[in-house]
Amino acid sequence: MGNLGQEVEIMLDWIANFAKDSTGGVTRLLYSKEWLNTQQGLESKMKELEFDKVYYDEVGNVFGRLEGSSFKNETILTGSHVDTVKNGGIYDGQYGIVAGILALKYLKEKYGQPLRNIEVVSMAEEEGSRFPYVFLGVKNIFNMIEKEDLIGKTDTEGIKFECAMRKSGFRFKTDDDPKRQDIKAFIEAHIEQGNVLELEKKDIGVVSSIVGQRRFIFELSGQSNHAGTTPMKYRKDTLYTSSLIISNIVGKARKYSDPLVATVGKIDITPNTSNVVPGKTIFTLDVRHTNKGILKEFTDMICEDSKKIAKENDVEIDINMWMDEDPVPMDEKIVNVLKEQCNKENVNYKIMHSGAGHDSQIMAQFVPTAMIFVPSKDGISHSPLEYTETKHLEEGVNLLINSLYELAYK
Known part of the structure; x- marks a missing residue:
């Protein structure tokens, strides 16, 4: 796949530049100027790559789609969250978005139109770093947000959630906005945020459950x-x-x-x-x-x-x-798809659990879900010192490409 690892690094740096802070880290809080610029940048990138459809939902999740030829009501979804903690790194969340965009780009170029829709999503929020609420992006997909939990909530500067949302151009769902029924599987690529893979010298983690x-x-x-x-x-x-x-x-x-x-x-x-x-x-x-x-x-x-x-x-x-x-198990069939692709490509992998929370733990309540982990240097995350080697970034994207192919093209 040529320079895929370099493509990942270039795109990670490009996304990070929308929200670099004065200390050298990345601060991209929900509905901030940096957040909005990043989502708009990702929107432009996916249009530039000529994805079939690029669109926002009500709260600001941005999606890029390859349209399916045969099963138009079935969607295979990948992606992760775009928001960061204050003074975070360039990998947490961002890597899953970049992996998804490059996977769709590669699949489109090599195999053309899939049988099922494939989408990549840049989730609006997961961290809860600005407002006292977490998993906004994935909860919106499944109509889980209760307005009462958010109206009147403020950030540290006293700005109300609903004011920040409206200023960015987004809104709450109404009763007329449907809950998505088309998503048939979700795969989230993510850095481990721990040091198990590094210590055990594994290139990939296939996540079987979230604690x-x-x-x-x-x-x-x-x-x-x-x-x-x-x-x-x-x-x-x-x-x-x-x-x-x-x-x-x-x-x-x-x-x-x-x-x-x-x-x-x-x-x-x-x-x-x-x-x-x-x-x-x-x-x-x-x-x-x-x-x-x-x-x-x-x-x-x-x-x-x-x-x-x-x-x-x-x-x-x-x-x-x-x-x-409660602990959240990943879907056995999707986990097996990841394992089979690892075995087929002779990937040095480990079946493991996630000790941190992720969008996948909400997604798994509604659709078959699994996660791909890549190693984190010294287990460091939520820090500008966050780092994953290029070869591991590439390995994760390769696994995502192969797995999406199995789910969407066959």
């Missing part, structure tokens, strides 16, 4: 008191109690081993001064696993343990589970 997640806020209330005059045995120290709880969480998570992961990522202490016993401590907990039963078992156990530890230390505890997402 479930439970997220919590632990709030411990005790008593703030003078550090010099309060004897140890009379203290209601929430930071010390939190440390016992966190140690218990991490220790038991290690005993469970892979693929369970548990992370305490944020701690707020009040009054947070050197000479006062902490009277209030709040910390977060993020737990993930591919098995719903194990996820529930572990978190239920941790919550009971934590209440016991708090009671032993005369501290009150409130545990709020604010996220409870």
Whole structure:
């Protein structure tokens, strides 16, 4: 396929240039000027490549299509999200869009018109980096958006979601806008955002499932008191109690081993001064696993343990589970298509789960879905240091091309 790897890199740099920030990273937040310029640039690129149809949906997803000759009501979809975190890298999300555009370009040039429609989509939003809402793009495709969840929501500058949306030229769906029924399969190419493939020296990851997640806020209330005059045995120290709880969480998570992961990522202490016993401590907990039963078992156990530890230390505890997402299996038939193409081309691949969330986890609730992972250098993502070698970028696009051919041309 010649210089396919170079084509990927050139297009990734081209897209990134629409949203380069002052620190050298990429910041492309939903409905920002940078976001709109990028979507319009992608629209122009797909028209330049003479795709049969290029269009936006209501919220700003932009699609490029090759029309099918025989099964005009069946669409094979690929793509990913165009938005980024603040000061992100050039691969997360963008790679799946570039891979999809180049795959359609190659298939059109070599094989002509497919039997089924093939579309690539640049999803409007997945990250939730500007407004407190995630997966806007894919949710719109399946009429999952409730206006009430978004109207009145603001970004850090106080700009309302609906104002930013209208200014960019988009809108909410109405009752007359239909839910798509034509999508028969979805394949998302994505960087791993972890270091498993690199450490195991694999070129491709074929994703079989996306982990479930439970997220919590632990709030411990005790008593703030003078550090010099309060004897140890009379203290209601929430930071010390939190440390016992966190140690218990991490220790038991290690005993469970892979693929369970548990992370305490944020701690707020009040009054947070050197000479006062902490009277209030709040910390977060993020737990993930591919098995719903194990996820529930572990978190239920941790919550009971934590209440016991708090009671032993005369501290009150409130545990709020604010996220409870089930694991999402990928479609076995689509996974097998990816595996067969890897075996046919002698690709060094690994069947694996995704420890991060993706558009595919929403898509999989409605259509047969699978994911292609390419390695991430040192597992770094959501950072300007994000990097994937050219050979791996090319390998992922090749697999996508071959798999789309199997699904759309046969």
